[in-house]
Amino acid sequence: MRKTVVLVFLVVIMTFTLFGQEVIKIGMNFELTGPVSGYGQMSRDGVMLANKLKPTVNIGGKEIKVEVVAVDNKSDKAESANAIRRLIDHEKVVAVIGPATSSAALAAASIAEERQIPMVVNTATNPLVAQNKKYVFRTCFEDTLQGALLATFAWEELGAQNVAIMVDVAQDYVVGLANYFEKAFEQFGGTYFTEFYTTGDQDFTAQLTDALSKNPDAIFMPGYYAEIALISKQARDLGFTGPMFAGDGADAPELIQIGGEYVEGLSYTTYFHEDAELSPATKPFVEAYQEEYNRRADAFGALAYDAYMVIVNAIESAQSTDPVKIRDALAQTRDFPGVAGTITYPQGSGNPIKPAVINMVENGQFVFRTVIKPRM
Structure with missing residues (x-):
């Protein structure tokens, strides 16, 4: 009984009220500074565009605002672990997007698994990132x-x-x-x-x-x-x-x-090029990206955009902000029209089978x- 009360409490605080409006938080753990900051900055831009185009989720007929919170892992393994802990413990996110690189993702994945918080990486391709894990998914292929x-x-x-x-x-x-x-x-x-x-x-x-x-x-x-x-x-x-x-x-x-x-x-x-015909969702994304940033869409942004969209799709499918239920809905994702190709998670795997551009x-x-x- 006590465990049930605690779980309900955690779910309640993950969906909180800000100036009278309920807000759901999704975290970003990206390489915003450091030697591979280019990856993290492109990834962040993809998530921010996705949040602009899909700023709410519908749960029980009510539109609830989605807020994205970014923490810089500084292109460092230890900082990546610190970043996901901060997102979970202090920001109370229901899911995490990133990191973009495998070393940083490996450091964060075990924490996501332990805390039972869904983590969707956009471009971390090392197989060990998601191996034997229930809570780690990708929007990219693995190595x-x-x-x-x-x-x-x-x-x-x-x-x-x-x-x-x-x-x-x-x-x-x-x-x-x-x-x-x-x-x-x-x-x-x-x-x-x-x-x-x-x-x-x-x-x-x-x-x-x-x-x-x-x-x-x-x-x-x-x-x-x-x-x-x-x-x-x-x-x-x-x-x-x-x-x-x-x-x-x-x-x-x-x-x-x-x-x-x-x-x-x-x-x-x-994983992506705007001239490759990967999905019916590709062209609208390319046009929106060009309008928002005045530059060509890139693969890191496209996969991060897909990571955000597949999470909010799972939230609406689960009709819940409970991270465990969101994880279960992610695992059931079939034929989701990602901008970098259709996303289906095979049973028991967070790795979609996709072609390479x-x-x-x-x-x-x-x-x-x-x-x-x-x-x-």
Whole structure:
């Protein structure tokens, strides 16, 4: 009986009254400062647009305001854990969106699971983020799938048979994605070798000199945009003329700002491009994003937008602000029209099965190239 009273009390305080209006809080745990702040800022913009377009939820015929609360995890694992605790304990959120990166998401996921608060990540692709967890969901694909899609692209589209892989040993996402690529690429009959660095490194001459001595057909960079841009520049300066490709960590305007002409022709996997026909919801989102921010919509914002929308859809489906009921409704999500593709969570999994968009840098712009579908 006591547990029931406590649960009811918690649900009541999560839906509180501000100046006479009931408010439901959804948290944002994003990398708003630090080395990958570009990801967090794009993600935040996507959530804010979603909240503007869908500012209320209907529960029992009553429209209740949704307030989004952002906490900066500073692109740091420990700060990510602190951020989600603050959102849960002090802000009394009913759900959390983010983090955008796998390392930060891994630090937050166990806390969300322990506190039984739904957490929907937009672009944290490491499989461990949601593995064996009931309360963690994604709006993106996971790295086992992304690695396989990248291997398909390298073998079939680039014609690469021997690939040099540049691995940032400090990032869980990078190490994991490299491993999944390697396993899938081997199945095609491809060969590869790895060169290692650490986040923040600026000089990759030694690794690239060694790599180029082994005559790779292509260079794969499953890292983040700052290092990808520098590696690309130094590889070209050393005379490499073959194709270079990357994972979704390349998908930030800073890639082009840092890399300039040296990232021309770079291809990478991502989840979204406004020219890709992914869903009936894509075009209205693209138009609303352009009007709101006066720039092209990006993948991080699109997936964060979807994370917000799938949460409020679950709240309305559950007709409740109880986080446990919201979690159950999320798990039952089927054919939700996300702007970055339809979202269905397979039974017992928070990982949607989705295709990958392949973009290319062309004339200083991210240009849609193709869509690579999973081999089912």
